[in-house]
Amino acid sequence: MLTEWLRERCPSAKPIGIAIAANHKLTFGKRSIDKSGKATLVPTQGCHTPGVVFRIAEDERHLLDAAEGFKHDKPNDPVRYRRDDDFQIQLVGGDDVTTATTYLANKPEDDLKPYDWYLALLIAGPCNTALIQIT
Structure with missing residues (x-):
């Protein structure tokens, strides 16, 4: 995710690195209210997906x-994301596995497509973060 996009929602958002979600594949299987596909990770043996890890203030978590459309009173609603607060990741450049919070589709679908602008946001995030880490 692009830092600026996330900061519009959570002003404290700070990228802390790039991580790998082992044995998970990025798909666009979360159906949005506009019928487009939104990003989610699905378990897929042997597939490793990179992404940006952010730190946000605890008091912005509800934002x-x-x-993301997560509702505490509807964590298993099939048209919503569920929040996984113990999702395992490995930071690039490190050996230790740690946990992060992510949002996963409750009922991923196979036939959805993302909008071009949405896909561009997802691609720009890791690219910008990698450039920041290099400089």
């Missing part, structure tokens, strides 16, 4: 929940 991210709202932006």
Whole structure:
């Protein structure tokens, strides 16, 4: 995710690195209210997906929940994301596995497509973060 996009929702968002979600594949299987596909990770043996890890203030967590459509009273709603607070990741350049919070589609679908602008945001995030880490 692009830092600027996330900061519109959570002003404290700070990229802390790039991580790998082992044995997970990025798909666009989360159906949005506009019928487009939104990003989710699905378990896929042997597939390793990179992504940006952000730190956000605890008091902004509810803002991210709202932006992602997560509802505490409906954590298993098939048209929503569920929040996984113990999702295992490995930071690039490190050997240790740690956990992060991510949002996963409750009922991923196979036939959805993302909008071009949405896909561009997802691609720009890791690219910009990698450039920041290099300089």
